[in-house]
Structures are given as C-alpha cells and as structure tokens.
Amino acid sequence: MRRPLAVLVTLPLVLAACSAGEAAGDAAAASSAASSSDCPAPPAADPTTPDGWLGWLAEHRDDVAVVVRSGDRAVVEHRAGEPQPVASALKVxxxxxxxxxxxxxxxxxxxxxxxxxxxxxxxxxxxxxxxxxxxxxxxxxxxxxxxxxxxxxxxxxxxxxxxxxxxxxxxxxxxxxxxxxxxxxxxxxxxxxxxxxxxxxxxxxxxxxxxxxxxxxxxxxxxxxxxxxxxxxxxxxxxxxxxxxxxxxPDAQVTWAETTPAVPAAGLADLHLALADGDPPAARAQLEWQPPPEGLAGLGFKGGSLPGVLAEAITVRDEDGTTSVGVLLVRGMAAEDWVATLSAGLPHQQLLVGALTDEATAGRLACALA
Structure with missing residues (x-):
C-alpha cells in the first residue's frame, strides 16, 4: 500500500473586521521601529500558537522569508528576494x-x-x-x-x-x-x-x-x-x-521538498498584488472564493505545504481601494514542529493575517525578524 505524503489542503481564512489600508499604514511605522533597540524579547517558541510562532520565527530567521506590503510600500520584509520552496503556493x-x-x-x-x-x-x-x-x-x-x-x-x-x-x-x-x-x-x-x-x-x-x-x-x-x-x-x-x-x-520526503520549485517572497507578493488588482480579472474571482468579512472588499489566498515546508500568500482589499499582501515562506522545519503546526489549525497563517490587519501584530513580526 502506498505510504501517503502529507500535504496542506487550502483552508478557509478567518479575518477580524479591519481596515486593511489603515492597518498597513500604521504597521509601516511600527515595523520601522524594529531596527531600534525598542523591540522586546520574542515570546517562547511554540509552533502551535500564533504568538509562539513569533518566537519560532525569531529562532529560525535564516529559514524564513516574509513580505507584508501595502501597495508598493513595504511594511515588513525579511529575506524577501531569497527563493524558497513554495509547495502549492506555486499554483498561482x-x-x-x-x-x-x-x-x-x-x-x-x-x-x-x-x-x-x-x-x-x-x-x-x-x-x-x-x-x-x-x-x-x-x-x-x-x-x-x-x-x-x-x-x-x-x-x-x-x-x-x-x-x-x-x-x-x-x-x-x-x-x-x-x-x-x-x-x-x-x-x-x-x-x-x-x-x-x-x-x-x-x-x-x-x-x-x-x-x-x-x-x-x-x-x-x-x-x-x-x-x-x-x-x-x-x-x-x-x-x-x-x-x-x-x-x-519522512526523511527522504524532507530532503526532496528542499529541491522543489522555489520562488522569492517578493515575487510571489508582486504576482498576488497584480491579481488582487484585477489583472487579469478572472484570477481574482478564483482566489477570492471565500466571502470577505465585514469591512473588507476582498480576501484572496493560496498556500501550500510539503514536509518541512510551509507557504502562505494572502491579499486583502479594503473598501477604499487599498490592497495589501502578506507572504510567509518557511523551509527546513523539524518534523515535530511541522506536524504540530498543521495539527494546531495553522497558527502561522493566523499570524500572517494578524500582520496584515493589526498594527501591533505587524510590529511584533518585524521585531521577531530584526
């Protein structure tokens, strides 16, 4: 009998009602503070909670690429130009x-x-x-x-x-x-x-x-x-x-996953921003299949997973026309951390959503990666 390969099926997102434009704008100021000495110590690493993911990211900076952007303005960027495996996020x-x-x-x-x-x-x-x-x-x-x-x-x-x-x-x-x-x-x-x-x-x-x-x-x-x-x-x-x-x-699967197609987080963000802006229009309807929460005009996303690899790309469109994008790419996760994340309801996804819609979360993410 074929041994199954664990992969991540796209799941619905849950967003709190929030103005994406306001959150991204405020987060830009918050993230700039990450270069100062004002950042608090990150939480303890725990791949089963959004807060614990901040600590996990702080301990694995070299295996992570992050982009949070509002239009052409960077809010949080870390290793944005370094290609990393993207699993099913490549399907965009x-x-x-x-x-x-x-x-x-x-x-x-x-x-x-x-x-x-x-x-x-x-x-x-x-x-x-x-x-x-x-x-x-x-x-x-x-x-x-x-x-x-x-x-x-x-x-x-x-x-x-x-x-x-x-x-x-x-x-x-x-x-x-x-x-x-x-x-x-x-x-x-x-x-x-x-x-x-x-x-x-x-x-x-x-x-x-x-x-x-x-x-x-x-x-x-x-x-x-x-x-x-x-x-x-x-x-x-x-x-x-x-x-x-x-x-x-599992060991061979993790090694293989490292050789699968890789994309820079910045490139993935660029493509998602274009599609969220309706260029070309049919793509946005597919990505935004889930109705947006109150306060947003659109919510689009495509993620993926392979053993040791996680990828998320999320766009939110505000009712005033502002479009924001968040991309989180992770490689080389220990098997126990990877399984724990998938079993806990994708807390890394929740963290990225928070960074897109909440200025304090964006600031904490920037600090964790500083």
Whole structure:
C-alpha cells in the first residue's frame, strides 16, 4: 500500500473586521521601529500558537522569508528576494496563465473537459485527499480515488477552482498541457521567475522514483521529470507501474521538498498584488472564493505545504481601494514542529493575517525578524 505524503489542503481564512489600508499604514511605522533597540524579547517558541510562532520565527530567521506590503510600500520584509520552496503556493502562476488566456478569449470560461483527461496527471496518495475532495464538491461520483466515469465532463473553470480551493495537483498540469509552456513562462515572469515551472507530477515522480525522473541535476532534472510525467500521462501501463511504487520515508520526503520549485517572497507578493488588482480579472474571482468579512472588499489566498515546508500568500482589499499582501515562506522545519503546526489549525497563517490587519501584530513580526 502506498505510504501517503502529507500535504496542506487550502483552508478557509478567518479575518477580524479591519481596515486593511489603515492597518498597513500604521504597521509601516511600527515595523520601522524594529531596527531600534525598542523591540522586546520574542515570546517562547511554540509552533502551535500564533504568538509562539513569533518566537519560532525569531529562532529560525535564516529559514524564513516574509513580505507584508501595502501597495508598493513595504511594511515588513525579511529575506524577501531569497527563493524558497513554495509547495502549492506555486499554483498561482498557473492561475495567472489561465486567467490571461480567458482574457484573450482562449479558453472560454465555460469550456468543458473530460475528468479522465484531468486525472491523467493525477498521482494518488500524494495530495492529502485534495483530488477526491474536489470531486465531492463538484458532484462527480468516484471510488475513493478516481472518478467512476472518466468521460464525465466538468467546466475548466471548476478544475481551476479545484487547484485553488482544494489544492488539487493534477489541475495545474492539465492547464500546462492545454495552455502550453510559453503561457506558463509568461505568467511566471510576474513572480520574478525565468521560464515555466516544472510539472507537479514530474516533481513528485522525482520523489517516487528518483533514478527514473530527474536523475540528473538542475534544469536537466526538471526536463527529465517532465518527460517522465508525460510518459505517465500518455501510457496507462506506465501510470499503473508508478502507482504501485512506495513513497520513501519522512526523511527522504524532507530532503526532496528542499529541491522543489522555489520562488522569492517578493515575487510571489508582486504576482498576488497584480491579481488582487484585477489583472487579469478572472484570477481574482478564483482566489477570492471565500466571502470577505465585514469591512473588507476582498480576501484572496493560496498556500501550500510539503514536509518541512510551509507557504502562505494572502491579499486583502479594503473598501477604499487599498490592497495589501502578506507572504510567509518557511523551509527546513523539524518534523515535530511541522506536524504540530498543521495539527494546531495553522497558527502561522493566523499570524500572517494578524500582520496584515493589526498594527501591533505587524510590529511584533518585524521585531521577531530584526
């Protein structure tokens, strides 16, 4: 039986009613004080609470990248230009590519695709149940792993929603197949990346069978892995062979996670700000699928997790037109800390939300990273 890989499925956010513009503006003054000697000692490190996360960040500054920004004004920045693994937060690139294609009339919002074509890129046991959860939400009957009827059709926009909401891993690779690498590369440039990111399936195949996918180094590894992903998608016998393989243990998973696609926090923030501002417009509707709390015009987010890796990107739009963004990237977490965070209801996410909407929290975050 395949050993499951723990990954983070996107969860709803809870925001207190707050003016994002006012909070970000006040936080700018608070964060500037972090360079002085006025910062108090950080709390004790505890990955199970938002307050304890301040202490955890203070002890792991070299493994963390943070951006909190209001428009073009930096509120908190730490290692903002250093690329770090982003797990499923990378899917915002695929979202931007799809939304651009929609804006250009290719493909239409109501285009439909076969579920079987979507599932060609699906590797069971590597998504934390995201694909099955997406099928449930879309009303597609399944056997607990795949759709019962691969000929059933869904709107392509619903596949995109599965990529954003449940964090389905097959969806971005279907989009890559439909839109082409050039479209992905153009979208990736908005996050400061050079070229299209590798396939999600290929990235996971490097974990499942490293000698067969990505055995070489660097860009060659991505090319090998993408070729392996194409063989998996095109050959049912090859897919069955791969699905029978066991995933390696936790230590190997952590080592592999460090080699997955990396993005600078500043680049991720730039792309999310553009999408939150409606460029292109279809992306914002997908990211802001959850109704905003009172006092905000919009709330968008996309996060992700791999063993030892956490990533969050959140935007809030104030009713006066101010847009703020927060990005938190963490790598190299000890297994016990990583599991504790996921089991405790994502307190790192709560901390980032607090920094976006509360001046005192933003100031404390800046102090923890000073």
């Amino acid at each position: 690139v695929h979202l931007a590519a799809w939304a651009t294609a929609v804006q250009e009339g290719r493909p239409a919002l109501d285009e439909r695709v076969r579920v079987g074509d979507w599932e060609r890129w699906y590797l069971p046991g590597t998504d934390g149940g995201a694909h099955v959860a997406a099928l449930d939400r879309l009303g597609v009957a399944h056997d607990g792993v795949r759709a019962l009827d691969p000929g059933a059709e869904v709107a392509l926009s619903d596949v995109v929603s599965a990529m954003v909401r449940e964090s389905d891993n097959a969806a971005p690779d279907l989009l890559r197949d439909l839109l082409g690498e050039e479209a992905l590369a153009a979208a990736a440039a908005g996050a400061g990346l050079d070229g299209a990111p590798p396939t999600f399936l290929g990235t996971f195949l490097r974990l499942v069978e490293p000698s067969g996918a990505g055995a070489r180094a660097g860009a060659d590894a991505d090319a090998d892995a993408d070729a392996a992903a194409r063989r998996y998608a095109d050959d049912p016998a090859e897919a069955a062979r791969v699905q029978a393989l066991l995933l390696p243990g």
